[in-house]
Amino acid sequence: SYGLWRQNEAHCDAVSDDKQRRAEGPITDSDPMRLRMESFIKGLQNRIVQDIEAIDGKQFSRTAWQRTEGGEGITCVLQDGNVFEKAGVGVSVVYGQLPKAAVEQMRHDRGKEITADGPVPFFAAGISLVMHPHNPNCPTVHLNYRYFEIENPDGTPKMWWFGGGSDLTPAYLFEDDAIHFHQVLKDGCDKTDKRYYKDFKQWCDKYFYIKHRGEARGIGGVFFDDLDDKPAEELFGFVKEMGNRFSTSYLPIVKKRMNMKFTPEMKRWQQIRRGRYVEFNLVWDRGTKFGLQTPGARIEAILMSLPLTSRWEYMQEPEASSEEADLVEVLKNPRDWVPLD
Amino acid sequence: SYGLWRQNEAHCDAVSDDKQRRAEGPITDSDPMRLRMESFIKGLQNRIVQDIEAIDGKQFSRTAWQRTEGGEGITCVLQDGNVFEKAGVGVSVVYGQLPKAAVEQMRHDRGKEITADGPVPFFAAGISLVMHPHNPNCPTVHLNYRYFEIENPDGTPKMWWFGGGSDLTPAYLFEDDAIHFHQVLKDGCDKTDKRYYKDFKQWCDKYFYIKHRGEARGIGGVFFDDLDDKPAEELFGFVKEMGNRFSTSYLPIVKKRMNMKFTPEMKRWQQIRRGRYVEFNLVWDRGTKFGLQTPGARIEAILMSLPLTSRWEYMQEPEASSEEADLVEVLKNPRDWVPLD
Numbered sequence: 265s266y267g268l269w270r271q272n273e274a275h276c277d278a279v280s281d282d283k284q285r286r287a288e289g290p291i292t293d294s295d296p297m298r299l300r301m302e303s304f305i306k307g308l309q310n311r312i313v314q315d316i317e318a319i320d321g322k323q324f325s326r327t328a329w330q331r332t333e334g335g336e337g338i339t340c341v342l343q344d345g346n347v348f349e350k351a352g353v354g355v356s357v358v359y360g361q362l363p364k365a366a367v368e369q370m371r372h373d374r375g376k377e378i379t380a381d382g383p384v385p386f387f388a389a390g391i392s393l394v395m396h397p398h399n400p401n402c403p404t405v406h407l408n409y410r411y412f413e414i415e416n417p418d419g420t421p422k423m424w425w426f427g428g429g430s431d432l433t434p435a436y437l438f439e440d441d442a443i444h445f446h447q448v449l450k451d452g453c454d455k456t457d458k459r460y461y462k463d464f465k466q467w468c469d470k471y472f473y474i475k476h477r478g479e480a481r482g483i484g485g486v487f488f489d490d491l492d493d494k495p496a497e498e499l500f501g502f503v504k505e506m507g508n509r510f511s512t513s514y515l516p517i518v519k520k521r522m523n524m525k526f527t528p529e530m531k532r533w534q535q536i537r538r539g540r541y542v543e544f545n546l547v548w549d550r551g552t553k554f555g556l557q558t559p560g561a562r563i564e565a566i567l568m569s570l571p572l573t574s575r576w577e578y579m580q581e582p583e584a585s586s587e588e589a590d591l592v593e594v595l596k597n598p599r600d601w602v603p604l605d
Numbered sequence: 606s607y608g609l610w611r612q613n614e615a616h617c618d619a620v621s622d623d624k625q626r627r628a629e630g631p632i633t634d635s636d637p638m639r640l641r642m643e644s645f646i647k648g649l650q651n652r653i654v655q656d657i658e659a660i661d662g663k664q665f666s667r668t669a670w671q672r673t674e675g676g677e678g679i680t681c682v683l684q685d686g687n688v689f690e691k692a693g694v695g696v697s698v699v700y701g702q703l704p705k706a707a708v709e710q711m712r713h714d715r716g717k718e719i720t721a722d723g724p725v726p727f728f729a730a731g732i733s734l735v736m737h738p739h740n741p742n743c744p745t746v747h748l749n750y751r752y753f754e755i756e757n758p759d760g761t762p763k764m765w766w767f768g769g770g771s772d773l774t775p776a777y778l779f780e781d782d783a784i785h786f787h788q789v790l791k792d793g794c795d796k797t798d799k800r801y802y803k804d805f806k807q808w809c810d811k812y813f814y815i816k817h818r819g820e821a822r823g824i825g826g827v828f829f830d831d832l833d834d835k836p837a838e839e840l841f842g843f844v845k846e847m848g849n850r851f852s853t854s855y856l857p858i859v860k861k862r863m864n865m866k867f868t869p870e871m872k873r874w875q876q877i878r879r880g881r882y883v884e885f886n887l888v889w890d891r892g893t894k895f896g897l898q899t900p901g902a903r904i905e906a907i908l909m910s911l912p913l914t915s916r917w918e919y920m921q922e923p924e925a926s927s928e929e930a931d932l933v934e935v936l937k938n939p940r941d942w943v944p945l946d
Binding site for chain 1: 666668680682684691693816817818876880883884887888894897898902904905908909911912913914915916917918919920
């Protein structure tokens, strides 16, 4: 979800304010949310990259990129590792101008009350990751958290919201893994609002749905967008809590599954499921679709989420009552992995 | 391009007329174009399947499907063959009703003067094929020819047109192959109209363009749509000529390349190019996009065009002046392979 916004040659005051503030020294809790979110996602990216390197044994390649107008990003990718076929963790911080058409779209899709005749300065910061392990017993994971601001002319936020979530995509279903993953996310949600998990779990099932297949991409997690129902301070706390739970939610599953025995047939099934992952991302994911249609977007960063390899067999159907059929059953009828209260 | 139109429970008179006529015996030149096109594409499918089986040594699986309302299809797929990783040849013949929204779309996109308050009966018959060989020296080929009719209440055509084309997608560029393929198509075009090749070659380059990569899917061929600028008889002759040229255009290339030596690096590059093929088909191909969004469409037939396997590497760039870079150069700047006259 970076490289998704039109990156015009434009200065809004937030750019220069933030640049100056960064030069003065470490960001603290009294700084603007833009800088605090940037600082958080960069730290989280570092910690996740280190955790994954410790498991995989291979280093990520790190690419930093910058925009002269303000804003930057760091993309870390591990390819053909020992445990991971492909793992990408990207961070981006963008200052730009929303074209009038995008403002209209936002008003229409999100009910945002933005009054503007021309382009509107915005800020977006996000972390995004996808990890595809080699072992078919080991699920793919996706995480994304982002903060968005529409600026007043003086650089203060006119409007802001958080979005994101995390979800799991196994090729073989281990109920314990699904329960563990959802429980960790639910515990995180519960700290801020007892209704969040239920709402965001359902939102996730609805969003990551491969319509033409009539099945979910995976076994879900949480997803939310346009979140501004509490003070920014509180929601930032929520997003930090959720982001920080990545390692707890996913790494125990990886460690449990990464060395399990598997057959060539299981690998084949995993590759077919990777094909479905590609189908969702290229056909249905709003962020990807929007990004690919945006002139000047960083295509490689957007498509970092695609698996290293995938497979399409004609009319491939799992055998009745096989483990493969069990997975498909759950994808067609999403389950509640932990009690919704 | 089958399974692409809404298949409602509806009878138009053409359905019963055609059914009766089929029962009476072989189709001749005095029969309606619907039946003649059906007969031609089924014959062509048979001949192509036999030609490919003779080269590959493995048989296609054949699936016939029917619609009670009228219309049917045959899908032939060869997977994991000796020469071909995946080859699919499908034929479909559909009688249905165009919903009002689709009529509006057609009026808007294609400038069709269809006056209708409600759904409009239509007929569509087409052949569609994609072949992905194992050997990275051997190019992928795509072909599709189709005939479309909008019916009067009495079953006579109110409006009709032909569409289709054929194009080549190599992972490694052999100029001889590109010239041969284009020359065979040009010779076919020239028999009907000396302007066709030039127009349809350019249309092909424009249509099979991966916008977000800034490159063509392959080295082109011909593509046309809404073709009704000559009598139906003449254009049917043109489409038959072009369809019949498939084996001449493609098989000599396959025979020349299928046993060439290749390295694992070449296979890897082929797999990356297959990933681009997937990107075009899922993100940009109008037919595929429309099909995937159509409730009740035959998804497996639509996605038959996807390669068996594909690959996405982050920031993969061919080395300067390598053979891989030569291909990309041609994809970024489509060449005229034969003089345009």
